[in-house]
Amino acid sequence: xxxxxxxxxxxxxxxxxxxxxxxxxxxxxxxxxxxxxxxxxxxxxxxxxxxxxxxxxxxxxxxxxxxxxxxxxxxxxxxxxxxxxxxxxxxxxxxxxxxxxxxxxxxxxxxxxxxxxxxxxxxxxxxxxxxxxxxxxxxxxxxxxxxxxxxxxxxxxxxxxxxxxxxxxxxxxxxxxxxxxxxxxxxxxxxxxxxxxxxxxxxxxxxxxxxxxxxxxxxxxxxxxxxxxxxxxxxxxxxxxxx
Amino acid sequence: xxxxxxxxxxxxxxxxxxxxxxxxxxxxxxxxxxxxxxxxxxxxxxxxxxxxxxxxxxxxxxxxxxxxxxxxxxxxxxxxxxxxxxxxxxxxxxxxxxxxxxxxxxxxxxxxxxxxxxxxxxxxxxxxxxxxxxxxxxxxxxxxxxxxxxxxxxxxxxxxxxxxxxxxxxxxxxxxxxxxxxxxxxxxxxxxxxxxxxxxxxxxxxxxxxxxxxxxxxxxxxxxxxxxxxxxxxxxxxxxxxxxxxxxxxxxxxxxxxxxxxxxxxxxxxxxxxxxxxxxxxxxxxxxxxxxxxxxxxxxxxxxxxxxxxxxxxxxxxxxxxxxxxxxxxxxxxxxxxxxxxxxxxxxxxxxxxxxxxxxxxxxxxxxxxxxxxxxxxxxxxxxxxxxxxxxxxxxxxxxxxxxxxxxxxxxxxxxxxxxxx
Ligand SMILES: Nc1ncnc2c1ncn2[C@@H]1O[C@H](COP(=O)(O)OP(=O)(O)OP(=O)(O)O)[C@@H](O)[C@H]1O
Ligand SMILES: [Mg+2]
Numbered sequence: 001x002x003x004x005x006x007x008x009x010x011x012x013x014x015x016x017x018x019x020x021x022x023x024x025x026x027x028x029x030x031x032x033x034x035x036x037x038x039x040x041x042x043x044x045x046x047x048x049x050x051x052x053x054x055x056x057x058x059x060x061x062x063x064x065x066x067x068x069x070x071x072x073x074x075x076x077x078x079x080x081x082x083x084x085x086x087x088x089x090x091x092x093x094x095x096x097x098x099x100x101x102x103x104x105x106x107x108x109x110x111x112x113x114x115x116x117x118x119x120x121x122x123x124x125x126x127x128x129x130x131x132x133x134x135x136x137x138x139x140x141x142x143x144x145x146x147x148x149x150x151x152x153x154x155x156x157x158x159x160x161x162x163x164x165x166x167x168x169x170x171x172x173x174x175x176x177x178x179x180x181x182x183x184x185x186x187x188x189x190x191x192x193x194x195x196x197x198x199x200x201x202x203x204x205x206x207x208x209x210x211x212x213x214x215x216x217x218x219x220x221x222x223x224x225x226x227x228x229x230x231x232x233x234x235x236x237x238x239x240x241x242x243x
Numbered sequence: 244x245x246x247x248x249x250x251x252x253x254x255x256x257x258x259x260x261x262x263x264x265x266x267x268x269x270x271x272x273x274x275x276x277x278x279x280x281x282x283x284x285x286x287x288x289x290x291x292x293x294x295x296x297x298x299x300x301x302x303x304x305x306x307x308x309x310x311x312x313x314x315x316x317x318x319x320x321x322x323x324x325x326x327x328x329x330x331x332x333x334x335x336x337x338x339x340x341x342x343x344x345x346x347x348x349x350x351x352x353x354x355x356x357x358x359x360x361x362x363x364x365x366x367x368x369x370x371x372x373x374x375x376x377x378x379x380x381x382x383x384x385x386x387x388x389x390x391x392x393x394x395x396x397x398x399x400x401x402x403x404x405x406x407x408x409x410x411x412x413x414x415x416x417x418x419x420x421x422x423x424x425x426x427x428x429x430x431x432x433x434x435x436x437x438x439x440x441x442x443x444x445x446x447x448x449x450x451x452x453x454x455x456x457x458x459x460x461x462x463x464x465x466x467x468x469x470x471x472x473x474x475x476x477x478x479x480x481x482x483x484x485x486x487x488x489x490x491x492x493x494x495x496x497x498x499x500x501x502x503x504x505x506x507x508x509x510x511x512x513x514x515x516x517x518x519x520x521x522x523x524x525x526x527x528x529x530x531x532x533x534x535x536x537x538x539x540x541x542x543x544x545x546x547x548x549x550x551x552x553x554x555x556x557x558x559x560x561x562x563x564x565x566x567x568x569x570x571x572x573x574x575x576x577x578x579x580x581x582x583x584x585x586x587x588x589x590x591x592x593x594x595x596x597x598x599x600x601x602x603x604x605x606x607x608x609x610x611x612x613x614x615x616x617x618x619x620x621x622x623x624x625x626x627x628x629x630x631x632x633x634x635x636x637x638x639x640x641x642x643x644x645x646x647x648x649x650x651x652x653x654x655x656x657x658x659x660x661x662x663x664x665x
Contacts, residue, residue, distance in 0.1 A: 048616075048620045049616075049619070049620065050616050051612075051616075070619075071616065071619035071620055071625075072619045072620075072622050072623060072624050072625070074620075075619070075620055075621055075622040076622055080620075081620055083617065086617070087611075087613055087614050087617045089614055089617070089618075089631075089632065089635055090635055090636070090639055091634065091635025091636055091637070091638035091639045091642075092631055092632070092634070092635035092638075097618075097621075097631070100623060100627070100631065101618075101621035101622050101623060102622075104621075104622035104623050104624075104627065105621075105622040108622065140635070141635075157621065161621075161622075
């Protein structure tokens with residue numbers, strides 16, 4: 001699905017990623033942990049196509065050279081990033097945005113675009129599954145949303161779009177315990193043979209619900225250690241110093 | 244240009260010397276001394292108006308008596324409304340549905356001009372107002388009794404389709420609103436023809452106590468048209484004046500407003516959205532005078548500029564020494580989509596009272612790259628993402644419109660303008 005080979009990235013000559021390699025097969029769930037500032041979000045941003053990095057290395061996504069795909073093409077081909085800090089976009093109605101996004105992706109796949117009514121039905125159902133207050137759908141995108149509401153809104157988008165490769169960047173930070181379970185449920189519901197996840201987190205708790213296949217530690221710009229759930233448990237006890 | 248205008252005036256004045264205004268030459272002579280505004284004048288310092296006139300017009304002509312009349316029927320159909328129709332500057336028709344006719348007098352100015360006599364002292368420093376005084380023939384007079392709330396909004400369709408011999412239009416709109424009365428008005432200026440027009444409108448609006456006037460304005464003018472719209476507004480005790488302008492057409496468009504909050508608890512809301520393109524120049528100039536205690540003013544102007552265009556916001560809040568507890572707010576924000584566009588802003592506060600709350604702010608910049616990335620990561624192309632952000636940015640000003648039907652009208656109007664945008 002996603003094959004990252006020897007990826008390095010710099011910003012303003014400052015090296016952030018340093019020969020990172022990671023292979024995610026269809027159906028696998030990988031978790032990445034790592035200290036603040038170790039480059040987890042940078043990795044996620046680069047995978048979704050954010051500009052401004054000086055990049056070397058190779059990333060292939062479903063047999064495409066990822067770097068040859070424009071940002072929106074990556075989204076069309078099923079790559080999704082739930083942002084660590086979802087942006088507030090004043091003046092843009094949330095529901096309208098969700099519909100525009102979903103239809104852009106459907107259109108790229110040759111599927112029929114949804115009309116307002118069809119969309120409303122789906123979005124209301126998904127919102128209620130995620131226990132999202134419908135009212136936020138009629139507000140400006142993320143504007144004045146609480147931290148948790150912003151994160152849930154990302155998960156709502158994920159469940160609408162049903163991506164093949166979803167990257168969740170600290171979606172659990174700022175969520176209350178109930179919301180955490182709901183998000184985990186959302187992820188688990190999408191899990192399948194053809195779908196993969198890369199879950200960036202600081203806490204074992206989310207992983208307890210999701211049960212990733214692999215856990216990696218990102219340090220000094222590369223994967224410093226890989227393992228399974230036990231690694232997350234170990235990190236919770238000992239921290240990153242011993243690695 | 245000026246010499247040619249003199250000829251135009253002389254033949255015009257022979258025909259219309261006393262109808263309804265017999266001071267035309269006084270105004271015209273005063274205009275001749277001043278000429279068209281140029282950028283040495285403080286109020287016009289960001290654009291040389293002269294250049295716009297000479298660039299777009301070989302000559303300015305008025306030919307009121309041989310108007311080519313035509314049928315107009317592209318009415319707004321998204322909501323029920325009362326109508327007034329001007330065709331090539333002439334009052335043609337009105338339809339007030341089932342409003343209570345004894346509560347107001349609505350007429351043209353040709354036949355009802357006398358009470359419109361102006362005090363020149365008032366606007367004597369403004370050469371385009373002088374020109375309006377010299378050349379106007381028609382317009383609207385709407386006088387509303389006390390205690391009447393219009394059931395429906397009024398749309399004034401000001402429609403043009405004209406020839407070279409008739410390209411210079413001066414109109415006056417005078418609206419007096421009685422105590423505790425209310426009206427919502429949408430002024431639409433539309434040029435259906437391909438000949439450029441120079442449109443010069445003078446609006447005079449007065450609100451008695453506890454009255455509400457909402458005046459919205461939008462134009463579909465041609466790419467060589469010039470439009471100068473001057474509003475003089477007087478607001479008395481506890482009255483509210485709300486104004487919204489969407490500016491997106493005409494080569495040069497300046498909307499100027501002088502709003503005097505003359506009695507306690509009066510307030511004004513002056514908001515606008517500018518989307519300028521194709522070397523257009525769009526200006527909004529406001530002067531809000533707080534002349535009594537506890538008066539409130541609010542202004543929000545959002546501009547998006549592209550393709551070598553220019554937009555200007557000159558906003559002044561004046562607070563007299565008597566106007567304690569004034570609340571004045573002004574914000575102007577601009578987004579520049581290309582490097583050759585220019586946004587100028589001149590916010591001013593002139594305050595003579597000590598217990599006031601006034602603030603102003605002005606920012607300009609580019610679209611937020613991170614927001615574009617966010618939207619693109621959700622499948623939108625870069626252009627779609629930009630359009631959505633532009634719409635959102637302008638919508639913030641549209642949100643200030645308190646008439647729901649008219650807010651929706653502007654929102655979809657702006658949406659379709661952005662969809663046309665390439
Ligand atoms: N635009 C930028 N300009 C300069 N430095 C940057 C920029 N973006 C990121 N960095 C730096 O790159 C490093 C990695 O940042 P990144 O956001 O990827 O960390 P992270 O692992 O996601 O941290 P956290 O756990 O706190 O979210 C940090 O030192 C950060 O300051
Ligand atoms: Mg991060």
